[in-house]
Amino acid sequence: MxxxxxxxPKAGILDPQGQAVERALPALGFSGVSSVHVGRxxxxxxxxxxxxxEMCERLLSNPLIEDYEIxxxxxxx
Amino acid sequence: xxxxxxRFPGSCDDIDALQAAARxxxxxxxxxxxxxxxxxxxxxxxxxxxxxxxxxxxxxxRFAPVMEEVAEFAREGGLVLGICNGFQVLCEAHLLPxxxxxxxSLKFVFRQVQLEVEDPGTPFTRACARGERLSIPVKHTTGRxxxxxxxxxxxxxxxxxxxxxxxxxxAGICNDAGNVFGLMPxxxxxxxxxxxxxxxxxxxxxxRAHVADRVAV
Numbered sequence: 001m002x003x004x005x006x007x008x009p010k011a012g013i014l015d016p017q018g019q020a021v022e023r024a025l026p027a028l029g030f031s032g033v034s035s036v037h038v039g040r041x042x043x044x045x046x047x048x049x050x051x052x053x054e055m056c057e058r059l060l061s062n063p064l065i066e067d068y069e070i071x072x073x074x075x076x077x
Numbered sequence: 078x079x080x081x082x083x084r085f086p087g088s089c090d091d092i093d094a095l096q097a098a099a100r101x102x103x104x105x106x107x108x109x110x111x112x113x114x115x116x117x118x119x120x121x122x123x124x125x126x127x128x129x130x131x132x133x134x135x136x137x138x139r140f141a142p143v144m145e146e147v148a149e150f151a152r153e154g155g156l157v158l159g160i161c162n163g164f165q166v167l168c169e170a171h172l173l174p175x176x177x178x179x180x181x182s183l184k185f186v187f188r189q190v191q192l193e194v195e196d197p198g199t200p201f202t203r204a205c206a207r208g209e210r211l212s213i214p215v216k217h218t219t220g221r222x223x224x225x226x227x228x229x230x231x232x233x234x235x236x237x238x239x240x241x242x243x244x245x246x247x248a249g250i251c252n253d254a255g256n257v258f259g260l261m262p263x264x265x266x267x268x269x270x271x272x273x274x275x276x277x278x279x280x281x282x283x284x285r286a287h288v289a290d291r292v293a294v
Contacts, residue, residue, distance in 0.1 A: 013178070013223065014178075014181065014221075014242070016179060016180075016181050016182070016183050016242075017179065019182065020183060059136065059140075060132070062136070062169065062176055063135055064175070064176045064223075064224075064225070065176045065178060065223060066265070
């Protein structure tokens, strides 16, 4: 099964990458943009999707500083 | 005493750590794929970019065979020192609390910083005095320490010296048991007057003194 894992900085933790992007957009003339956060997308084929949460907890994210979201075949789990 | 310095693919400060350790004792390299700590009394996880630092700094190195041995060694009370990338690896391996985040500036910082010794009671700082200033270089992009829980702070950046936005100016911490220590600055680069400071040597001398006491008992 094709799955996607979205990893993003936990709320409340300073995200300088998101801030840098947020500052850059108005410079290109885009206004009204706020709360920008930059994370990571991991795509993978897995035989046993039930293992995905453990993969996320142990390697794909660091649960102390990041939240993860698993999307299987387009459906958010 | 004998220091073991771990070498991962992508380590780059392993030789400096080896040479710094060799100033106060014997020092050997430990290959990442081996499970043998070669009888080391203290293990150093050095700086660099272990396994390319893919995914997150230190995230992959944590699963190296040698790290299983280092974790066991730490559980038995062995001294483990993680420098820069080594600090990141020890946090990812849960041998130390917290995590290292990208610098607030998003820039690579490389400069001499002034540190203050907050706890001279650890095996790694016993050659220092409380509040003593150490001049040691930093060079990193991912050095902003963060922990949602209180931690045992050993070293802080002096006022105005914080290079990365680290929480509470934290530069180095140890675990509750006091035998695992991680710091972002590089003591192994501050052991010779040629490079401007020998303050880093105090950490290596502290380890030697601690091991010598333990052997004497």
